Structure formats: C-alpha cells, structure tokens
Amino acid sequence: MSDERATFLDSVRHAVTLGNQAGRVAPHPGPWHGYRMRTEGDLAAVFAERCAIVGGQCHRVRDGAEALDVVDRLLKERKARRIVIGQGPYVDALDLPSALRGANRQWCTVAGGPELEELAESPHKAALFAADVGITGVDWLVAEAGSIALLSSPGQARSLSLLPPIHVAVAHRSQLLADLFDLFDILCRLGHNPDLIPGLPACVNLITGPSKTGDIELKLVTGVHGPAEVHVVLIDQD
Amino acid sequence: MTDFARHEHHEFQAASKLALVDVPLQVALGRLTTTLLAGNRRGFAELPESDGLRSHAKRIKEHTLAHLDQYLEQLEASIQRVGGQVHWAADAAAAQAIVKEIAFANGVKKVVKSKSMTSEEIHLNAALEADGMEVVETDFGEFIIQLAGERPSHLVAPAVHHTRESIARVLSEKLGMELPDDPVILARAGRRVLREHFRTADMGISGANFAVAETGTIVLITNEGNGRLTTTWPRVHVAIMGMEKVIPRLADLPVFLKLLARAATGQPLSVYTSILTGPRHDEDVDGPDEMHLIILDNGRSSILGTPFRESLQCIRCGACLNACPVYRRIGGHAYGGTYSGPIGSILTPLYDSVKENPHLPHASSLCGACLAACPVKINIPQMLIGLREVQHHEQPSHGESLAYRTWATLLRMPWLYRFALRLARPWLRWRAKDGWRSTMPGPSGGWTASRDFPAPARRSFQELWKRGL
Numbered sequence: 268m269s270d271e272r273a274t275f276l277d278s279v280r281h282a283v284t285l286g287n288q289a290g291r292v293a294p295h296p297g298p299w300h301g302y303r304m305r306t307e308g309d310l311a312a313v314f315a316e317r318c319a320i321v322g323g324q325c326h327r328v329r330d331g332a333e334a335l336d337v338v339d340r341l342l343k344e345r346k347a348r349r350i351v352i353g354q355g356p357y358v359d360a361l362d363l364p365s366a367l368r369g370a371n372r373q374w375c376t377v378a379g380g381p382e383l384e385e386l387a388e389s390p391h392k393a394a395l396f397a398a399d400v401g402i403t404g405v406d407w408l409v410a411e412a413g414s415i416a417l418l419s420s421p422g423q424a425r426s427l428s429l430l431p432p433i434h435v436a437v438a439h440r441s442q443l444l445a446d447l448f449d450l451f452d453i454l455c456r457l458g459h460n461p462d463l464i465p466g467l468p469a470c471v472n473l474i475t476g477p478s479k480t481g482d483i484e485l486k487l488v489t490g491v492h493g494p495a496e497v498h499v500v501l502i503d504q505d
Numbered sequence: 506m507t508d509f510a511r512h513e514h515h516e517f518q519a520a521s522k523l524a525l526v527d528v529p530l531q532v533a534l535g536r537l538t539t540t541l542l543a544g545n546r547r548g549f550a551e552l553p554e555s556d557g558l559r560s561h562a563k564r565i566k567e568h569t570l571a572h573l574d575q576y577l578e579q580l581e582a583s584i585q586r587v588g589g590q591v592h593w594a595a596d597a598a599a600a601q602a603i604v605k606e607i608a609f610a611n612g613v614k615k616v617v618k619s620k621s622m623t624s625e626e627i628h629l630n631a632a633l634e635a636d637g638m639e640v641v642e643t644d645f646g647e648f649i650i651q652l653a654g655e656r657p658s659h660l661v662a663p664a665v666h667h668t669r670e671s672i673a674r675v676l677s678e679k680l681g682m683e684l685p686d687d688p689v690i691l692a693r694a695g696r697r698v699l700r701e702h703f704r705t706a707d708m709g710i711s712g713a714n715f716a717v718a719e720t721g722t723i724v725l726i727t728n729e730g731n732g733r734l735t736t737t738w739p740r741v742h743v744a745i746m747g748m749e750k751v752i753p754r755l756a757d758l759p760v761f762l763k764l765l766a767r768a769a770t771g772q773p774l775s776v777y778t779s780i781l782t783g784p785r786h787d788e789d790v791d792g793p794d795e796m797h798l799i800i801l802d803n804g805r806s807s808i809l810g811t812p813f814r815e816s817l818q819c820i821r822c823g824a825c826l827n828a829c830p831v832y833r834r835i836g837g838h839a840y841g842g843t844y845s846g847p848i849g850s851i852l853t854p855l856y857d858s859v860k861e862n863p864h865l866p867h868a869s870s871l872c873g874a875c876l877a878a879c880p881v882k883i884n885i886p887q888m889l890i891g892l893r894e895v896q897h898h899e900q901p902s903h904g905e906s907l908a909y910r911t912w913a914t915l916l917r918m919p920w921l922y923r924f925a926l927r928l929a930r931p932w933l934r935w936r937a938k939d940g941w942r943s944t945m946p947g948p949s950g951g952w953t954a955s956r957d958f959p960a961p962a963r964r965s966f967q968e969l970w971k972r973g974l
Contacts, residue, residue, distance in 0.1 A: 276577065302552075483688040485540055
C-alpha cells in the first residue's frame with residue numbers, strides 16, 4: 268500500500284524534475300484580478316433574466332405573503348400532492364406546511380440530526396424518492412449565470428433539489444451575488460481555515476437551470492435525471 | 506506497449522474511409538460540431554476578458570504540473586483531513602484492483618457510474634462485471650452506448666453517432682418495451698429505469714473534473730444531474746482521477762468553471778457543479794458514508810518529463826474536437842483510442858506508442874482551429890509537429906532524407922535550381938487538371954495519395970521579370 272504510494276510519487280517527482288530542466292517552473296499566477304461582473308443597477312433583474320436564459324423561472328415577489336401565493340399557485344397548477352421541504356432562513360419564515368395545508372397535500376419536512384448516523388435506515392429516503400415537488404431555501408444566487416448555490420447541511424439535503432421533478436427555491440435579494448468569483452470569495456473563507464466551524468460543507472451544489480440532455484440528436488430535453496422545472500421565488504423586502 | 510489507450514489497433518485510414526461514407530454519421534457530426542463550435546465562440550465572446558482568463562488558467566496548469574508531486578501530496582493530506590481516503594494507481598490494473606477491493610469490503614452488488622473518460626481508459630466496467638457486479642452507466646448518452654455495446658465517440662456527446670431511430674431501437678430492445686423515436690419519451694424512459702438503479706445501488710463511481718489540493722475538494726460537473734445522483738444515495742463514492750486534474754487552490758476553481766462549460770457548449774456554467782469535500786457529515790440526510798479518490802498515473806508520468814507536458818493541461822471539454830476539420834468528418838471512433846480528435850491524436854500516441862499509431866500525428870492540417878478553441882490554450886499543432894519529429898527519429902526514412910538533401914543542394918546553387926525547375930515544370934504540368942495534379946508516379950505518389958499537388962505556372966516569376974513582365 269505505502270509501497271505503491273512511494274513508487275507512484277517517486278516517478279512523478281522524477282518526471283517533474285526532468286520536465287522542469289527545460290526551465291519551465293512557472294509561479295502560481297495568484298488570484299484573478301481581471302474582469303468581474305459588477306452591477307450598479309438592479310441585480311435581481313439581471314438574475315431573473317439570466318435564470319430565464321438557462322431555462323429556470325424567477326418569480327419576483329414583494330414579501331412573504333406574495334411568496335406564499337406564488338408557491339400555492341405552483342403547487343395547484345402542478346397538482347402536487349407529495350411535497351418535501353428543507354430548512355433555511357427564508358423558507359422557515361414562510362412556514363409553508365401550515366400556511367399551504369390542503370386535503371390533497373402531504374408535506375414532509377426533511378431534516379437530519381444526531382439520530383441519523385446510519386444512512387441505510389434513513390426515514391426520509393422513501394419520501395424524497397416519491398415526492399412531486401422539493402422546496403429549499405438557497406445560500407446564494409449568482410446573477411452572472413442565473414445560478415443557485417446550495418450548501419448541504421442537516422436541514423438542506425442534497426436530494427431536495429435533485430429527486431423531485433420540480434424544484435422550488437425560496438430566496439431573498441440579500442442573497443444575490445453578481446459574479447461567480449464573489450461566491451468563491453465566500454467559499455474560500457470557509458475552506459481556508461480547516462479549524463473553522465462549519466468549514467466547507469460536504470457538498471456545495473451550483474444549480475444553473477433544469478436538468479438537461481442533448482444526447483438524442485442534440486435535441487434539448489429537460490428533466491432527464493434532475494428536476495425538469497426550477498423555480499426561484501425571490502423576495503424583494505423583509 | 507500498453508493497450509489501455511486503444512481499444513483495438515485498427516487501421517486509421519480504413520476507419521476514416523468508412524466514416525466518410527456513413528451518411529447518418531456525417532449528418533450527426535455536422536449538426537453536433539457546428540452547434541457546439543458556435544457555442545464555444547459565443548461563450549468566449551460573451552465573457553469580457555475571456556482571453557486573459559484563458560491565459561490565467563493556463564498559467565495555473567503550468568505551475569501545477571511543475572510542482573505536481575507536491576500538490577498530489579497536499580491533496581492526499583487534505584482529503585484525509587476531511588475524512589476521505591486516497592489510493593494511488595500506477596496503471597489500469599492497479600486501479601481496477603483498488604475499486605474491486607473497496608467493492609468487496611462493502612459487499613457491493615450494484616454500481617452506478619457517472620460519465621468518466623478515465624474509467625473508460627482503464628476498462629473498469631468489464632473488470633467489475635467479470636467479478637459479478639452489475640455496472641450501470643447513468644449519463645444518458647453513455648447508457649445508450651452501454652446498452653448498444655459500443656464506446657463513446659465524443660468527449661461530451663458520447664452517443665453522437667446514433668440517430669433517434671437507432672436509439673429508440675436499442676432502448677426498446679434492451680429495456681423490453683416498445684418506445685417511439687421521440688426524444689422526450691426516450692429520455693423519460695431512461696429516467697425511470699435509471700432512477701431505480703440510483704435508489705438501489707451500493708456504490709457510485711465517478712470521474713473528477715478537478716480536485717483542489719488545498720481543501721481536499723472533488724468537483725463533478727454534469728448537465729443531467731447523474732453526477733449528483735451517483736454521489737447522493739449510494740453508500741460509497743469512488744472517484745477516479747488522472748493525476749493531472751489537481752489544482753492548487755479553491756480560488757482557482759472559478760477560473761476553470763467559467764471556461765469549461767463555455768468552451769464545451771457555450772453555457773455560462775453547466776447545469777450542475779458539485780463541489781464535494783469529504784463524505785457526508787454525521788447529521789446530514791444524504792450523501793455517501795465513504796469517499797475514496799483513486800489517483801491514476803497510467804502513462805501520465807512518462808509524458809510529464811517531456812516537451813509534451815503541455816498536453817496534461819487538458820480539461821476534457823471537447824472543444825478541439827468540434828473545431829477540427831478532420832474530426833468533423835471522421836468522428837471519434839476512427840481515431841481508435843479512448844480520446845479522439847486533435848487532443849486524442851496527441852494523447853493516444855503518447856500513452857500507447859508513437860510507432861503503433863503512425864497516422865494520428867498526421868490526422869491534422871495544422872490549421873490551428875483547435876488552439877483557437879482551447880480554453881487553456883494548449884498548442885496542439887505544435888505538439889503534433891513534435892510527434893512527427895519523434896516519428897522521424899524513431900523510424901528515419903532514407904528516401905525522405907535523400908529528398909531533403911537533394912533539395913538543400915539545389916537551393917544552395919541557383920543555376921542548378923533554375924535548371925532543375927525548368928525540367929520539372931513541364932513534367933509537373935503534364936496531366937494537371939485545373940492547376941492541380943491528382944496522381945504522381947513513383948515515391949511522389951505518397952503525396953498525391955491523400956491530397957493534390959499544385960501545378961506550377963508556365964513560366965517562373967524570374968523569367969517573366971527578365972522579359973519585363
């Protein structure tokens with residue numbers, strides 16, 4: 268085992284030395300100081316536009332009450348019965364499971380905890396695989412590409428934005444970032460300090476539109492593995 | 506030498522001829538490469554300072570390769586710190602053995618795989634199936650290819666050589682249901698079947714687009730979401746990565762993310778970028794309990810010490826394939842290796858052997874379209890010329906040497922040069938059509954076998970000049 272490691276690294280070291288003899292030991296160029304998207308105007312409008320370009324739908328709402336209306340309408344139109352929901356600052360405040368109770372709706376709040384040490388016994392797996400709609404908060408929105416950034420945590424399972432055919436993300440304008448580099452500035456602060464709690468989560472997902480494939484004659488088909496619809500409900504005010 | 510880079514040692518020229526008369530393939534290739542190449546150009550054009558960003562990315566790769574041993578060790582330490590395990594595989598057999606060992610230790614029966622060229626390179630599926638495991642490819646294109654018993658023909662569009670009719674035929678037969686040739690219905694059928702595999706698999710195997718040395722982070726990029734599904738419910742995640750995929754810092758990652766999807770398809774970002782750091786945390790609802798990274802050499806260290814080191818900067822976007830006038834005509838299978846197109850014409854001879862792949866370094870007009878499309882500015886034409894030089898040193902051709910010596914002598918003696926030209930001109934013009942000769946006798950026939958020779962003008966410029974034009 269360690270023998271293989273030593274032999275492997277020896278041959279790499281040897282090759283690196285040999286290759287560097289040509290005088291090509293380049294220094295690391297450091298961070299990128301070139302172009303970053305900067306928006307003086309309405310970042311939410313840029314996000315909404317780019318989100319639409321990649322096939323998502325951004326619903327801009329004034330406040331929580333309007334957000335509830337939008338989610339209720341989406342659930343009605345899609346005849347959603349089984350809904351899984353995660354936890355997060357803006358999504359918790361809406362208290363969707365009580366506010367949008369309905370005879371035909373089964374709400375399942377998915378949240379981990381200390382009791383969840385054995386994945387195989389997860390009580391949430393069946394609910395997640397059967398759900399019609401998954402509702403999450405977001406950690407950040409990246410306007411440049413119309414992307415949603417989700418950090419995994421006990422309240423924000425990876426499956427919520429992946430398994431159901433429809434993903435609804437509840438976001439607030441304070442979570443908007445202009446450029447992808449801005450997001451990584453934040454992630455680097457988590458990653459640079461291994462002692463920092465919580466550090467980097469096990470999974471950060473950047474989601475840019477609905478699941479897509481062009482494998483059949485280049486015809487764009489959405490929802491081949493992940494959600495076919497991605498909705499961002501973007502709250503303007505507190 | 507080793508056989509891993511090529512699935513069969515076939516005749517490049519014969520395979521190309523077959524591809525050229527395959528009408529559905531020509532239609533599919535035209536459609537794919539034209540769309541993706543336009544996306545590549547639009548993607549770079551829409552991003553301000555994209556040229557500077559590409560140079561920046563290249564400098565990061567150059568630096569990393571010049572310190573690869575250090576970054577690999579740092580990557581190992583970081584992954585161990587976040588609870589993952591690192592394995593070192595010198596070649597395909599070693600990598601296969603490591604995957605099997607992890608599978609046995611976890612009682613694995615079913616494996617789901619997200620698209621990975623590295624696993625193609627080491628023939629992993631066959632090795633696992635031989636040990637009784639069920640292996641399911643989950644990228645929709647790869648799934649079709651696996652059911653059809655073929656291999657991918659493009660880096661990012663593996664099933665490009667199929668039509669909707671042939672896909673409907675393959676899926677109907679192998680899935681045991683009657684499916685029409687409607688892409689939406691076919692994709693939905695694929696989703697249903699594959700979703701069940703994702704639910705019941707014990708192990709997920711993926712490649713890695715990048716691995717960050719500083720944080721022990723593995724990055725997976727897909728448009729379908731199969732990379733995410735592969736790493737969400739199976740208990741064990743194994744990522745297999747060519748050793749050149751390591752990057753030093755987390756801050757380097759957005760540089761490559763901004764370039765990769767734009768180069769490949771013109772998207773600002775692919776649909777899903779998963780940034781994975783270690784196995785799931787104890788309180789998380791999903792994610793793998795175990796995470797393994799297999800770092801693969803498989804011939805890479807023998808390139809690292811040579812002037813061909815630059816080829817290890819490749820991030821596998823497929824842009825050079827779409828841009829290449831040769832790939833656009835003959836497709837991926839004709840190249841005979843895991844990697845096709847211009848980058849394959851470099852990697853296959855280097856990984857396999859220059860001698861066994863004599864045509865690949867010449868499967869290019871050196872037009873430079875690949876270099877223009879490459880997100881990390883790999884000078885592919887220069888390396889193809891370098892390989893031709895290697896060929897010449899390995900197998901010097903006496904006829905060629907004689908021809909060049911004669912040419913050199915002629916050029917040093919103007920009177921002889923003019924005399925020779927006067928003799929050659931009528932001969933070259935003889936049987937020329939529209940200013941081109943398509944056939945020449947003797948050893949010169951080698952030139953006209955695959956291209957025409959321009960016939961010279963009736964009188965040389967010097968003659969005309971002397972006559973006062």
